Amino acid sequence: MKKVIFITGISSGFGKETAGILAEQGHTVYGTVRKDSGSDNNVHYLKMDLTDIDSIKKAVLTVLEKEGRIDVLINNAGMHTGGPIETTPAEYAKLQMDTNFSGMFQLTREVLPVMRKQGGGTIINFSSIGGLMGLPFQPFYSASKFAIEGFSEALRIEVKQFNIKIVLINPGDFHTSNSANRRNYLAPTGTGNPYNDQFLKSMEVIEKDEAAGWEPVVLARKIVRIVECKNPRQRYIIASFEQKLAVVLKYILPGKWFMKILADHYKIT
Numbered sequence: 001m002k003k004v005i006f007i008t009g010i011s012s013g014f015g016k017e018t019a020g021i022l023a024e025q026g027h028t029v030y031g032t033v034r035k036d037s038g039s040d041n042n043v044h045y046l047k048m049d050l051t052d053i054d055s056i057k058k059a060v061l062t063v064l065e066k067e068g069r070i071d072v073l074i075n076n077a078g079m080h081t082g083g084p085i086e087t088t089p090a091e092y093a094k095l096q097m098d099t100n101f102s103g104m105f106q107l108t109r110e111v112l113p114v115m116r117k118q119g120g121g122t123i124i125n126f127s128s129i130g131g132l133m134g135l136p137f138q139p140f141y142s143a144s145k146f147a148i149e150g151f152s153e154a155l156r157i158e159v160k161q162f163n164i165k166i167v168l169i170n171p172g173d174f175h176t177s178n179s180a181n182r183r184n185y186l187a188p189t190g191t192g193n194p195y196n197d198q199f200l201k202s203m204e205v206i207e208k209d210e211a212a213g214w215e216p217v218v219l220a221r222k223i224v225r226i227v228e229c230k231n232p233r234q235r236y237i238i239a240s241f242e243q244k245l246a247v248v249l250k251y252i253l254p255g256k257w258f259m260k261i262l263a264d265h266y267k268i269t
């Protein structure tokens with residue numbers, strides 16, 4: 001059965017690959033971008049900014065006027081900050097939370113009445129491995145993903161009566177533009193910053209892991225299968241064996257033991 005799909009953040013990475021494959025499969029796909037608009041490979045582009053509630057309302061209304069329904073919402077769009085908690089500018093932290101969590105929440109709230117009235121739907125929320133464990137020098141990114149975790153778990157119970165399914169996606173490291181985009185929102189550091197040496201060592205590990213990650217199309221193909229699945233699971237961890245193992249260890253080891261493993265990985269002494 002072909003579906004009407006609304007997916008955020010299709011200018012690059014996961015969103016671009018997923019939107020393209022879904023359209024190739026015959027689904028009607030509407031994807032959001034912040035700066036450009038147009039169409040490509042049967043994907044309908046919508047200009048929308050997750051920090052602007054009016055643009056969110058307008059995008060949803062556009063889809064409803066043209067299609068009359070939204071079967072699947074994929075909350076993919078997000079941003080990355082990096083740096084020590086103590087020295088990250090407050091405006092960077094706010095933008096991180098406004099984009100990754102508050103914007104996602106506002107869009108979901110606009111779509112929920114639509115899905116209720118049509119008798120059901122599926123909402124796919126992108127969390128992260130960083131939503132299951134706090135990542136050093138990516139604290140506000142992890143905080144935004146932890147928020148998505150709790151929000152999704154609560155929402156899943158609330159909307160069960162309306163046949164609306166909530167799916168969480170936890171990607172590990174993928175080779176996307178995350179590293180480059182994060183550099184736009186790095187906390188100022190330098191020789192006078194007490195975290196500087198450790199921060200540089202850890203960021204080197206973070207960016208090396210991302211550069212060696214899987215290609216976005218791997219995740220995109222998985223998302224397509226989830227969209228077309230009649231009864232999807234509540235959560236999909238799409239990551240390397242080592243990263244999946246880290247998630248398991250987080251929940252079975254004493255906290256101090258797991259912290260040591262994580263600190264060693266990020267070269268924190």
